[in-house]
Amino acid sequence: MMQDLKGKNILITGGGGNGLASGICKALDQNGAQLIINDVSENHFTNLRDKYPHAVFIQADISRAEEVEKIFEEIEKTVGKLDGLVNNAGIGLVEYAHKVDSIGFDKLYDVDVKGLWQVSKNFVNHLLKHDHLGNIVNVTSIHVLKTVGKYALYSSAKSAVEGLTRGMAVELGKNNIRVNSVGPGFVHSDQNIHLLQSLTDDPEKWVDDHVNHYQVVNRVMEPVKCGNVIAFLLSQLSEGVTGQSIYVDHGTSLMLYGNDFIKK
Numbered sequence: 323m324m325q326d327l328k329g330k331n332i333l334i335t336g337g338g339g340n341g342l343a344s345g346i347c348k349a350l351d352q353n354g355a356q357l358i359i360n361d362v363s364e365n366h367f368t369n370l371r372d373k374y375p376h377a378v379f380i381q382a383d384i385s386r387a388e389e390v391e392k393i394f395e396e397i398e399k400t401v402g403k404l405d406g407l408v409n410n411a412g413i414g415l416v417e418y419a420h421k422v423d424s425i426g427f428d429k430l431y432d433v434d435v436k437g438l439w440q441v442s443k444n445f446v447n448h449l450l451k452h453d454h455l456g457n458i459v460n461v462t463s464i465h466v467l468k469t470v471g472k473y474a475l476y477s478s479a480k481s482a483v484e485g486l487t488r489g490m491a492v493e494l495g496k497n498n499i500r501v502n503s504v505g506p507g508f509v510h511s512d513q514n515i516h517l518l519q520s521l522t523d524d525p526e527k528w529v530d531d532h533v534n535h536y537q538v539v540n541r542v543m544e545p546v547k548c549g550n551v552i553a554f555l556l557s558q559l560s561e562g563v564t565g566q567s568i569y570v571d572h573g574t575s576l577m578l579y580g581n582d583f584i585k586k
């Protein structure tokens with residue numbers, strides 16, 4: 323544990339999720355941060371209120387500009403100033419690009435790209451208003467590097483976020499605002515359970531095969547492993563790092579073929 327985030331006010335979008343968000347909140351809490359947890363679903367806060375009694379909870383849909391502005395009004399009223407932002411909120415889309423209509427496209431991009439940009443924009447203006455320095459960590463995906471069929475649009479949305487990460491890092495360095503991204507490999511979450519049910523009759527076997535054949539390190543990815551890297555990127559320990567993307571994927575993105583390619 324670093325405790326380097328002690329007393330730092332960190333906003334986590336989509337922070338009520340049981341996938342990545344659970345590990346992000348855990349790691350940031352263990353490192354002393356004050357959590358400001360946003361989610362579109364108020365129900366997702368139920369268990370978290372006991373777990374993080376000092377956290378601030380803000381229900382808002384990040385794809386709606388007026389709701390994003392309300393998040394920042396609420397932050398000014400409750401904790402005052404923010405020190406960090408984790409852009410975790412995201413939705414998936416599993417369909418061939420040539421079969422998606424413009425409603426489906428907009429739904430994905432409105433959250434994963436436009437929503438993320440809206441929150442980042444408000445965060446930066448909040449820091450500039452308070453003459454305060456801060457950090458952004460965007461959650462992207464291994465799909466920026468490697469992908470599979472039915473993921474072209476998701477992959478393109480996360481690639482757009484990686485471009486935004488680099489571009490905003492260049493624009494904001496002079497203001498001492500760092501912007502980095504973390505790209506997870508396969509992590510268990512609600513989003514993925516629904517996905518696996520649509521892809522296979524035996525999700526547990528799918529996970530087992532993935533871990534043993536398509537990861538360099540053959541262990542299940544607990545969300546906190548991503549959370550720990552995010553905590554590092556938000557902390558002063560990474561003060562020389564900006565505009566970078568770190569893939570927390572147990573090595574999946576390195577692999578040309580599955581582990582069973584070479585038979586003894």
Ligand SMILES: NC(=O)c1ccc[n+]([C@@H]2O[C@H](COP(=O)([O-])OP(=O)(O)OC[C@H]3O[C@@H](n4cnc5c(N)ncnc54)[C@H](O)[C@@H]3O)[C@@H](O)[C@H]2O)c1
Nearest residue numbers: 336338339341342362383384411412463508509511512513
């Ligand atoms: N689970 C994985 O394997 C994996 C891998 C790579 C990247 N990711 C990325 O990690 C992030 C978290 O995904 P997850 O798998 O934990 O999913 P999840 O569905 O468990 O969590 C996402 C959370 O975001 C919230 N959310 C959705 N739309 C929102 C909106 N408009 N405004 C505010 N909150 C909203 C949801 O209610 C949910 O609580 C996403 O950006 C996802 O693309 C996940």
